[in-house]
Amino acid sequence: MQLHHFLLAAISLAVTVQSFWLGDIQHQGLAPFAGANAPVFRNVKDYGARGDGVTDDTAAINNAITTPGNRCGRGCASTTTTPVVLYFPAGTYLISSSIIPYYFTQMYGDASSPPTLKATANFQGFGLIDGNPYWTENPNWVTTNVFYRQVRNFILDTTAIAPATPATGMHWPTSQATSLQNIVFNMPKGNGVVHVGLFIESGSGGFMSDLTFNGGATGASMGNQQYTMRNLAFNDCGTAIIQLWNWGWTYIGLRINNCGKGIDISANSNGKQEVGSLTLIDSTIINTPVGVATAWSSSSQPPTAGSVVLENVALQNVPVAVSGPSGTVLSGSSGSTTITAWSQGHRYTPNGPANQIGAIAPNNRPSVLLDGGKYYTRSKPQYESLPASSFVSVRSAGARGDAAADDTAAIQNAINSATSAGKVVFIDYGLYRLTAPITIPPGAKIVGEGYPVLMAAGGYWSNVDNPQPVIKIGDTSGQAGSVELSDFVVGTQGSEPGAVLFEYNLASTGTPSAMWDVHTRIGGFTGSQLQVAQCLKQPGSSTVVQQCVAAYMSFHATKQSSGLYMENTWLWVADHDIDDNANTQTTIYAGRGVYIESTEGRFWLMGTASEHHVLYNYQFSNTKNIFASELQTETPYFMPTPNALVPFKVNTSLRDPDFGASCSGVAGNCAAAWGLRVLDSRDFVIYGAGHYSFFSSYSTTCSTVEAGENCQSRIVSIEGSSSNINIYNLNTIGSLSMIDRDGRSLASWQDNVNVYPANIAVYRSG
Numbered sequence: 001m002q003l004h005h006f007l008l009a010a011i012s013l014a015v016t017v018q019s020f021w022l023g024d025i026q027h028q029g030l031a032p033f034a035g036a037n038a039p040v041f042r043n044v045k046d047y048g049a050r051g052d053g054v055t056d057d058t059a060a061i062n063n064a065i066t067t068p069g070n071r072c073g074r075g076c077a078s079t080t081t082t083p084v085v086l087y088f089p090a091g092t093y094l095i096s097s098s099i100i101p102y103y104f105t106q107m108y109g110d111a112s113s114p115p116t117l118k119a120t121a122n123f124q125g126f127g128l129i130d131g132n133p134y135w136t137e138n139p140n141w142v143t144t145n146v147f148y149r150q151v152r153n154f155i156l157d158t159t160a161i162a163p164a165t166p167a168t169g170m171h172w173p174t175s176q177a178t179s180l181q182n183i184v185f186n187m188p189k190g191n192g193v194v195h196v197g198l199f200i201e202s203g204s205g206g207f208m209s210d211l212t213f214n215g216g217a218t219g220a221s222m223g224n225q226q227y228t229m230r231n232l233a234f235n236d237c238g239t240a241i242i243q244l245w246n247w248g249w250t251y252i253g254l255r256i257n258n259c260g261k262g263i264d265i266s267a268n269s270n271g272k273q274e275v276g277s278l279t280l281i282d283s284t285i286i287n288t289p290v291g292v293a294t295a296w297s298s299s300s301q302p303p304t305a306g307s308v309v310l311e312n313v314a315l316q317n318v319p320v321a322v323s324g325p326s327g328t329v330l331s332g333s334s335g336s337t338t339i340t341a342w343s344q345g346h347r348y349t350p351n352g353p354a355n356q357i358g359a360i361a362p363n364n365r366p367s368v369l370l371d372g373g374k375y376y377t378r379s380k381p382q383y384e385s386l387p388a389s390s391f392v393s394v395r396s397a398g399a400r401g402d403a404a405a406d407d408t409a410a411i412q413n414a415i416n417s418a419t420s421a422g423k424v425v426f427i428d429y430g431l432y433r434l435t436a437p438i439t440i441p442p443g444a445k446i447v448g449e450g451y452p453v454l455m456a457a458g459g460y461w462s463n464v465d466n467p468q469p470v471i472k473i474g475d476t477s478g479q480a481g482s483v484e485l486s487d488f489v490v491g492t493q494g495s496e497p498g499a500v501l502f503e504y505n506l507a508s509t510g511t512p513s514a515m516w517d518v519h520t521r522i523g524g525f526t527g528s529q530l531q532v533a534q535c536l537k538q539p540g541s542s543t544v545v546q547q548c549v550a551a552y553m554s555f556h557a558t559k560q561s562s563g564l565y566m567e568n569t570w571l572w573v574a575d576h577d578i579d580d581n582a583n584t585q586t587t588i589y590a591g592r593g594v595y596i597e598s599t600e601g602r603f604w605l606m607g608t609a610s611e612h613h614v615l616y617n618y619q620f621s622n623t624k625n626i627f628a629s630e631l632q633t634e635t636p637y638f639m640p641t642p643n644a645l646v647p648f649k650v651n652t653s654l655r656d657p658d659f660g661a662s663c664s665g666v667a668g669n670c671a672a673a674w675g676l677r678v679l680d681s682r683d684f685v686i687y688g689a690g691h692y693s694f695f696s697s698y699s700t701t702c703s704t705v706e707a708g709e710n711c712q713s714r715i716v717s718i719e720g721s722s723s724n725i726n727i728y729n730l731n732t733i734g735s736l737s738m739i740d741r742d743g744r745s746l747a748s749w750q751d752n753v754n755v756y757p758a759n760i761a762v763y764r765s766g
Contacts, residue, residue: 020110023089024388028395029429029449031069032402033081033526038069040429040450041085044093051091051115058095061086065102072103074135077581078145079103080525083429085450088115088154098125098171100133101149103141106450109153111384114182116155119167127171127199128156139173143203144225145576145583146174148451150487150517152181153382158195159215163188169197173224175204176570176609177451177519180211181380187216189236196221197237201244207568207607208232210379218242219259223274226690226731228252228568228607228629230377239264240288245274247757248731250629250688252606253377254283262288262318265306266295266325273305276755277345277729279629279688280309282374286316291332293323296344296357300325303355304754307345307761309687309728311362312374314338329357343728345761346752350741352760353751360762363726366625366683368602375627375685376604378565380486380516383424383447391426392418401430401452403493403527408434411454419444427488431527433457439472442481442506448488451519455527456501456551457493464648467552469503473513476505478560482513491521494529497549497589497647501571503556508563512602516567520554523588524574530588532577537585539698542642544589549647553592554610559622562600566608573612575637585698587638591648592656593617601625601683612636614644616674617691621655623681630688633675635712635734637695643671655679662743663713668736669696672712675732680720686727690757691715693734703734709749709758714740718765725765731757739763 029040045051048060064086065071072079083104090113099117101107107129109115117128132139132146156169169185185197197213198220205227212233213219219237223244231253234240239261243249256262262285267274273295285291291313296306308322315321315332321339322330330342341362346353369375383390397414399407411432418425425446435458440446456470471490473483483506490501501520506513523530535548554571557564573590576583593610594617596603601624609632610617617633620626643659650656657677663670675691678684693711696702702711711734718725718741731754732738737745738758749758 020112020384021386021388021391022108023087023110025391025426026393027428028393029085030401031081031083031429032431034069038082040083041087043087043089045089049093051089051093053092053094053118055094056096056120057093058097058099061093061095061099065100065105074140076103077583078141078578080578083450085429090115092116092118094118094120095128096120096123098127098130098133100130103146104148106149107151111153111182111382114153114155116157118157119161121160121162123161123167127168128158129170131170131172131174142583143173144175146203147177147578149174149178150181151183155184155186157186159186159188161195163190163193163195165194167195168199171199173200173203175206176572178206179517179568180208182210184212184214185216185219186214189215193217193238198222200224213237213240226630226632226688228688230606231379233257234259243267243275243278245755247276247755248630248688248690248729249277250279251283252281252375252629254280256285256288258287260289261293262291264293266293268295272301274755275306276731276757277307277759277761279729280313281311281687284314285318288318290320290323291315291318292321294329294344295325297325302753302755304346304752304759304761307729307759309343309761310339311341312338343761345759347762348747348760349762349764350746350766352747363685364724365685368625369604369627369685376565377606378514380567381484386424391424393426393428395428395430399430399432401428401432403431403433405433406435406458407432408436408438412438415440415444415446427452431455433493434470436460437469437472439475440483442474442479442483445484446488447486451487451489453489453491453521453527455491455493456496456499461496461499464497464549464552467498467500469500471502473502473504474506476558478507479505480507480509482506482508482511482563484514485518486516487518489519489521491528492530492550493527495547495549496551499551500553500556501551502554503558504561504564505558506561512563512565512604514565514567515569518569520571522550522573522590524577524586526579530574530586532580532584532586535586535588537587537638537698540641544642544647545587548587549589551590553595554590554613555594557596557598557603559597559599561598563602565604565606567606569608571610573636575612585637589614589647591615592619595619595654596623596626597621598623603627605629605631609633614648614673615657616677618675619677619679620681621679624683626684628686628689630690631676631686632690633692635673635675635693637698639672639696639712640669641697643669644673645671666713668710668713670713674717675715677717678719678722678725680722682723684725688729689727690731691735692732705753709734710736713737714745716740723765727763728761730760730763733757
């Protein structure tokens with residue numbers, strides 16, 4: 001009897017220790033434009049879900065999503081005003097139809113004991129989680145406008161559905177600032193199974209990590225513009241991955257075990273390939289007859305479609321590494337072998353195009369970017385071992401988050417007190433006005449609840465000739481240490497033309513600092529005062545509305561800084577109003593995107609994007625040791641009316657591009673934002689990049705092959721003493737020149753036509 005009581009006490013203690021802080025913490029999140037009866041945090045058990053594996057919890061879960069509050073569901077285009085964080089304690093939740101996360105819904109399971117969503121045998125719906133339902137002939141939300149949503153910490157189980165009955169674990173056609181993390185897809189195994197774990201048919205992603213697929217006909221069947229996917233495992237699938245279409249896709253740390261086929265990119269339509277490019281690095285394929293199946297041949301169309309780059313891919317009992325329409329393209333092995341580096345597609349090393357298939361020299365990987373020979377990666381922490389008492393709420397510290405009060409002092413005090421005590425700052429959902437800079441000291445850990453917004457406001461940043469940081473990470477002395485930041489947004493309220501949204505100063509020489517799902521959003525949302533009412537687009541007009549000159553720069557890594565891992569960070573100047581039900585386009589000006597001038601470097605940009613900045617989206621100067629995957633940019637839609645000569649002056653101390661001087665003699669629309677500019681820098685490894693220019697004065701007629709891809713003249717520039725610059729699967733749209741070196745075009749789009757972009761499989765600087 002005493003032993004029995006001892007065991008019960010031990011079990012009770014274990015449960016107490018493992019309780020996930022997110023379920024225990026006081027929730028004070030405020031959605032200031034949603035009304036008083038619209039709670040942000042919702043525990044599904046408070047809405048009647050049982051999680052006992054017996055009760056049908058479908059209605060209770062969907063009710064927790066939809067009510068109370070005027071949520072953005074059927075017929076709603078998008079919104080930022082009614083956020084919901086939907087929490088699932090540990091358990092098994094039986095569902096008989098799809099869970100539909102409305103717009104701006106985050107679904108979180110208990111990270112210490114992920115809950116299971118288990119389909120009943122008679123399940124009806126397109127995915128246990130249907131992220132964009134077909135209530136009409138089209139997905140409810142335009143897939144390229146679905147932003148700011150997460151699903152993490154779940155097991156999705158379709159094993160109760162008959163193997164020969166079609167079933168999908170998750171339907172997820174979404175775009176930037178979305179993520180899936182720590183999800184297991186369990187499906188029946190064996191012949192005759194038709195289940196699919198993850199299905200995506202469109203969108204503009206994106207990032208996913210830490211997913212496991214067990215069984216099924218297909219682990220993941222996906223089509224989207226571009227993606228970075230990291231740490232995905234496929235076990236006993238008929239085919240691990242089917243690419244329906246893409247422009248560019250990068251897999252890092254992929255593990256395929258005992259599947260009939262690895263990655264199938266052979267999709268064709270009317271004789272034309274649908275898949276643009278594939279980049280696969282630091283990955284393993286085991287006991288799988290074919291590693292990569294392609295449709296590429298010397299006569300296939302478009303000429304560069306199906307470009308493939310493989311680097312550091314270990315094979316074990318994979319007889320065919322790469323197959324094509326006529327059989328084996330690259331042999332594997334019945335034993336063990338590693339593909340050091342191999343490509344098919346156009347090469348510029350640095351001149352080209354050379355249309356080649358075969359081994360290539362692997363990238364010269366900077367050792368400071370590696371961990372055990374592979375590139376350093378790090379999953380977003382969820383602090384599951386910490387109790388709720390280890391978190392300090394900014395609301396409890398006095399911040400209001402109502403988009404009106406000055407929350408500067410309260411937030412700074414919360415950061416200082418939490419960091420000094422070794423605790424984590426919790427930013428309850430809200431819109432927090434800042435009237436002076438916030439400093440984040442070394443050692444700080446900050447996590448947001450459902451993407452709260454910190455907004456520069458009140459005029460401190462009104463002087464465009466004296467730019468100042470909004471969020472300052474470390475002081476300017478080369479301060480040592482690191483920080484962990486996740487799940488929040490930084491923007492401006494109204495015109496703050498001198499605002500530098502992030503200034504990174506820390507020298508993180510040991511463990512890098514890290515930012516996961518931390519974004520900038522400049523305009524386009526309620527509370528920003530930069531919406532349709534203030535900044536409606538004026539196609540063809542070169543008049544700058546000063547009220548819409550919103551920010552100076554999104555992110556600046558200063559000279560003394562070093563060591564930062566950025567994962568799924570989207571730095572966006574709003575091209576449309578998210579809270580306008582027609583998604584009406586806007587014209588908003590921010591000068592610069594990401595500027596890194598760290599002399600030591602050591603930056604990892606894992607699935608990041610920077611869009612619609614006037615002068616450039618990414619610029620690197622006098623730096624080194626840079627890793628990037630699917631570096632994605634878009635030129636402002638209003639260009640060339642006005643062009644990049646206004647409204648921001650050239651700042652020579654920041655090495656701004658001088659379009660007035662450099663555009664002399666350049667044909668076409670030259671004074672347009674650079675997608676990527678590299679100045680006097682070295683040791684870059686870029687695994688996938690998409691630099692896009694879709695519009696000319698809000699018209700897309702310039703960005704088609706038929707029109708001549710003439711939205712702008714140039715989009716990627718390598719300049720000065722830059723060396724060892726390596727780019728795999730560079731994709732451009734709408735630019736006459738794909739890449740320039742010191743003002744000379746190295747590659748034209750006409751020579752490298754792909755499925756929609758132009759593609760260069762391998763570029764290496766001279």
